[in-house]
Amino acid sequence: MKKKILAGLLTVATCFSLGSTSFASSTSTVPNSSPSANEVVAAGEYYQAILNLKVGDTMWVTGYDFWYIHTDGSIEVRQDGLITALSPGASTVAADFGNGNTMYYIVLVK
Numbered sequence: 001m002k003k004k005i006l007a008g009l010l011t012v013a014t015c016f017s018l019g020s021t022s023f024a025s026s027t028s029t030v031p032n033s034s035p036s037a038n039e040v041v042a043a044g045e046y047y048q049a050i051l052n053l054k055v056g057d058t059m060w061v062t063g064y065d066f067w068y069i070h071t072d073g074s075i076e077v078r079q080d081g082l083i084t085a086l087s088p089g090a091s092t093v094a095a096d097f098g099n100g101n102t103m104y105y106i107v108l109v110k
Contacts, residue, residue, distance in 0.1 A: 053108070
C-alpha cells in the first residue's frame with residue numbers, strides 16, 4: 001500500500017512539474033503582425049485537472065485519443081472519455097485536445 005501511495009504522489013508531482021515547465025522556446029511577437037515563414041511558432045499548450053473519484057464512480061472527460069501516462073489499475077478509460085474508478089489508487093491519463101493541445105487528467109480514487 002505504501003508503494004502505491006508513493007507512486008501516486010510521484011505521479012502527481014511529475015504532472016505538476018510537467019504543467020509548470022515550458023516545452024517550447026519563447027518567441028517574441030510584434031503586435032498586429034503575422035508570423036513569417038522563418039519564425040518559430042510555439043507548440044501546443046498543456047493543461048491538467050485533478051479528479052477525485054470513489055470506487056465505482058464514473059466521469060466523462062473531454063478530449064480524444066486517450067492514453068495512460070501512469071496507471072496502477074485503479075481506473076479504466078474508454079476512448080469516448082468515460083473514466084471508471086475500479087480500486088483505490090492514482091493514475092494519470094492524457095487526452096488530445098486538438099491543435100497540439102494536451103490535457104492531463106490526474107485521477108485519484110479513494
